[in-house]
Amino acid sequence: MSGIVPTxxxxxxxxxxxxxxxxxxxxxxxxxxEGAGQLVLHGEVVDVAWRLEDVRLVPDQAGQGGxxxxxxxxxxxxxxxxHRELAESFPARHRRVAxxxxxxxxxxxxxxxxxxxxxxxxxxPTMANQLARFVPPEGEKALGDATLAQxxxxxNENSEMGIRICVQPDGVLAFKSMADTLSASVxxxxxxxxxxxxxxxxxxxxxxxxxxVFMRGLLDTAESAEEVAAxxxxxxxxxxxxxxxxxxxxxxxxxxVLGLLFGDFAGGALVLFLTEQLIEAHYSQxxxxxxxxxxxxxxxxxxxxxxALGAMFERFRAETGDAEGITAHFLSxxxxxxxxxxxxxxxxxxxxxxxxxSEADWVALKGICGKKP
Amino acid sequence: xxxxxxxxxxxxRDTDVIPTQYRQVDPEPLDGDFVGDRGRVFELAxxxxxxxxxxxxxxxxxxxxxxxxxxxxAVRFGGAPAEYLGDPLEKLLxxxxxxxxxxxxxxxxxxxxxxxxxxxxxxxFVAYLLSFVGVVPLWFYARYRARRYVLARTRWRGIRFxxxxxxxxxxxxxxxxxxxxxxxxxxxxxxxxxxxEKYRTDRTWYGDCRLEQEGRxxxxxxxxxxxxxxALAGGVTLLAGLNGAPAFLIATAFCVPWFAYGIxxxxxxxxxILTNTKRAGDVVFLSKPRPMRVFxxxxxxxxxxxxxxxxxxxxxxxxxxxxxxxLVGAEGAAGMSIDAVTSGTLTTIGILSYFVFFxxxxxxxxxxxxxxxxxxxxxxxxxxxPGSLGTIRQRPRDEFEEAEGFAEALDVGAAI
Numbered sequence: 120m121s122g123i124v125p126t127x128x129x130x131x132x133x134x135x136x137x138x139x140x141x142x143x144x145x146x147x148x149x150x151x152x153e154g155a156g157q158l159v160l161h162g163e164v165v166d167v168a169w170r171l172e173d174v175r176l177v178p179d180q181a182g183q184g185g186x187x188x189x190x191x192x193x194x195x196x197x198x199x200x201x202h203r204e205l206a207e208s209f210p211a212r213h214r215r216v217a218x219x220x221x222x223x224x225x226x227x228x229x230x231x232x233x234x235x236x237x238x239x240x241x242x243x244p245t246m247a248n249q250l251a252r253f254v255p256p257e258g259e260k261a262l263g264d265a266t267l268a269q270x271x272x273x274x275n276e277n278s279e280m281g282i283r284i285c286v287q288p289d290g291v292l293a294f295k296s297m298a299d300t301l302s303a304s305v306x307x308x309x310x311x312x313x314x315x316x317x318x319x320x321x322x323x324x325x326x327x328x329x330x331x332v333f334m335r336g337l338l339d340t341a342e343s344a345e346e347v348a349a350x351x352x353x354x355x356x357x358x359x360x361x362x363x364x365x366x367x368x369x370x371x372x373x374x375x376v377l378g379l380l381f382g383d384f385a386g387g388a389l390v391l392f393l394t395e396q397l398i399e400a401h402y403s404q405x406x407x408x409x410x411x412x413x414x415x416x417x418x419x420x421x422x423x424x425x426x427a428l429g430a431m432f433e434r435f436r437a438e439t440g441d442a443e444g445i446t447a448h449f450l451s452x453x454x455x456x457x458x459x460x461x462x463x464x465x466x467x468x469x470x471x472x473x474x475x476x477s478e479a480d481w482v483a484l485k486g487i488c489g490k491k492p
Numbered sequence: 493x494x495x496x497x498x499x500x501x502x503x504x505r506d507t508d509v510i511p512t513q514y515r516q517v518d519p520e521p522l523d524g525d526f527v528g529d530r531g532r533v534f535e536l537a538x539x540x541x542x543x544x545x546x547x548x549x550x551x552x553x554x555x556x557x558x559x560x561x562x563x564x565x566a567v568r569f570g571g572a573p574a575e576y577l578g579d580p581l582e583k584l585l586x587x588x589x590x591x592x593x594x595x596x597x598x599x600x601x602x603x604x605x606x607x608x609x610x611x612x613x614x615x616x617f618v619a620y621l622l623s624f625v626g627v628v629p630l631w632f633y634a635r636y637r638a639r640r641y642v643l644a645r646t647r648w649r650g651i652r653f654x655x656x657x658x659x660x661x662x663x664x665x666x667x668x669x670x671x672x673x674x675x676x677x678x679x680x681x682x683x684x685x686x687x688x689e690k691y692r693t694d695r696t697w698y699g700d701c702r703l704e705q706e707g708r709x710x711x712x713x714x715x716x717x718x719x720x721x722x723a724l725a726g727g728v729t730l731l732a733g734l735n736g737a738p739a740f741l742i743a744t745a746f747c748v749p750w751f752a753y754g755i756x757x758x759x760x761x762x763x764x765i766l767t768n769t770k771r772a773g774d775v776v777f778l779s780k781p782r783p784m785r786v787f788x789x790x791x792x793x794x795x796x797x798x799x800x801x802x803x804x805x806x807x808x809x810x811x812x813x814x815x816x817x818x819l820v821g822a823e824g825a826a827g828m829s830i831d832a833v834t835s836g837t838l839t840t841i842g843i844l845s846y847f848v849f850f851x852x853x854x855x856x857x858x859x860x861x862x863x864x865x866x867x868x869x870x871x872x873x874x875x876x877x878p879g880s881l882g883t884i885r886q887r888p889r890d891e892f893e894e895a896e897g898f899a900e901a902l903d904v905g906a907a908i
Contacts, residue, residue: 234596
């Protein structure tokens with residue numbers, strides 16, 4: 120290596136100075152003038168004095184064989200020297216040289232947060248709500264079919280087909296009879312497609328295009344046909360208000376925006392996922408409450424006491440426990456306790472209940488997956 | 493084309509443009525040297541990586557700045573280190589600026605695309621495709637802007653580099669050349685490499701001195717030799733192997749590492765050819781990277797990094813096995829009943845080892861790939877100054893407040 124930084128100090132202190140005006144390297148002598156508190160540089164055409172408290176080490180240097188120095192008052196001039204022991208003479212050598220105003224950063228930060236919030240919480244949901252109404256039925260159906268296939272695949276990665284759909288003929292007929300009774304009083308935007316998945320999870324959900332999906336676990340846990348019907352009515356509420364379609368459109372918009380914010384730092388995808396959940400929960404709580412109210416009405420018209428929904432929630436709570444506080448915010452549903460009370464309150468005094476299914480149909484429905492309950 | 497390609501670049505001297513006092517009899521070679529060591533870059537990458545995770549990504553602007561300061565200061569020509577002067581707050585500001593603009597674009601455009609896609613095609617593929625296509629010009633635009641920012645914050649011997657504006661022109665050309673490269677099945681790759689490099693180099697300044705890319709695109713074909721030969725040999729033996737002579741398939745298997753070597757060879761040789769045909773006024777360059785060494789760094793670096801960082805995935809694997817075991821156990825009983833405490837512990841272990849894996853991967857690739865590559869390309873490069881370097885004057889500061897915000901927001905991959 121042909122170094123211009125002298126490495127062996129023989130007499131006096133030497134260095135190389137770049138004045139920041141030309142690329143010419145100037146050999147200089149360094150004089151520490153402790154009395155005047157100055158570092159003086161003398162060269163052929165150089166005569167510079169830096170106050171000791173202005174001298175800074177240029178940070179994060181890879182080279183450990185010398186010093187790269189600058190003055191806080193001169194953005195461009197640099198001094199290279201092999202005399203590492205000089206560093207001790209500069210009291211503020213590690214202090215940052217501020218080059219950007221904090222106020223500007225703060226203003227831009229606020230503008231960015233405000234505009235992202237506006238887009239994610241106002242613009243995207245409003246557009247999703249408006250556009251969801253205009254998606255043609257075939258489009259919604261396709262969206263629902265694609266999502267159902269994804270869910271089946273995600274729940275069972277070992278099989279190419281995903282988890283099994285339960286199709287015992289008697290059970291299917293029983294479900295159809297339940298669907299007919301419940302939808303008699305409702306003007307559905309799309310025909311319903313009911314699917315039962317062979318999985319132990321206690322859950323049911325609606326997908327775009329009139330899909331209502333039950334997990335076997337929910338049928339196993341339910342103790343009467345009315346409890347299943349109550350969940351059914353609740354999911355019909357989502358179908359009628361096209362919540363799943365909105366949800367799909369909204370995530371298409373908001374996931375991209377959040378991806379921008381968190382970018383690609385180690386494991387950013389995880390933070391992204393959690394944030395997305397948080398935002399979704401924020402919307403779905405309103406949608407869930409509306410679907411509950413819708414269900415009370417449908418249930419009452421079909422002769423089922425709305426408190427059946429409450430009974431089903433009791434079982435959820437027994438299975439999984441209720442989430443409160445911070446955790447509740449990450450879940451898409453309002454606290455179960457609140458919903459149980461609301462369901463009880465929606466049942467008028469002296470309600471006359473009619474059974475929704477015969478005893479035989481109820482047994483068939485529970486056995487739709489071909490397993491003994 | 494250079495006037496003296498056979499006799500070496502340092503013979504090209506137009507002494508008439510050098511003021512008399514700077515004329516030298518012999519050009520001064522400024523040898524490249526790289527003084528950064530692996531231990532320190534590993535330490536810096538781990539430290540800044542942890543801070544980045546703890547601050548939910550905010551510290552990444554400081555991480556990037558500090559790593560660049562380190563790399564830049566390790567590069568020395570004639571003993572004088574380069575310096576990176578980017579400010580983390582400036583990067584944060586540029587990022588926020590880009591977010592304001594891109595959030596609108598990405599949020600609204602993706603939503604409308606998804607709507608149109610399902611309304612007219614009953615599928616989301618079209619939406620993903622259009623969304624991707626829409627971002628492509630922006631991606632090249634961001635890359636050029638990021639380069640402009642980085643060059644504007646790079647100094648050597650106290651003098652700033654600079655890149656002229658021209659990001660949209662770059663994006664248009666990049667898309668065009670990528671298109672011809674793809675439809676020519678990669679045969680026109682050298683055309684793309686050369687023309688894009690020329691577009692960037694001819695707009696690059698060192699102080700008041702403009703850089704120039706000389707030569708023609710066809711001069712890169714010799715660098716493609718092993719890629720082309722391996723692809724040809726691989727194709728022929730594969731055909732022969734499938735048509736009744738299975739022994740040829742063994743030869744096909746050997747063509748895969750050969751092809752990989754060909755890519756490293758292209759990387760090293762194209763850098764060498766392009767650098768040796770660059771000029772900054774009278775200053776010329778002599779680069780002699782060794783393709784085998786570049787290949788070795790990639791091979792050894794990738795193997796070491798993936799092996800060591802995957803050790804941190806073992807806890808995730810164990811947590812998954814435990815979770816599946818618990819689920820299967822619960823199937824037999826009534827419903828699901830994983831112990832809440834166990835599942836919490838498993839989740840924590842999973843998340844922790846997930847972050848540690850990414851941290852380790854980033855730090856190890858710095859240590860075993862990025863740093864050795866920088867070291868090799870720097871140590872095999874010489875700047876040949878016929879005496880005109882001292883006449884180069886400073887250029888004004890390019891404020892460029894957007895910094896590399898778009899590149900940061902779009903995750904445009906940069907070396908570091």
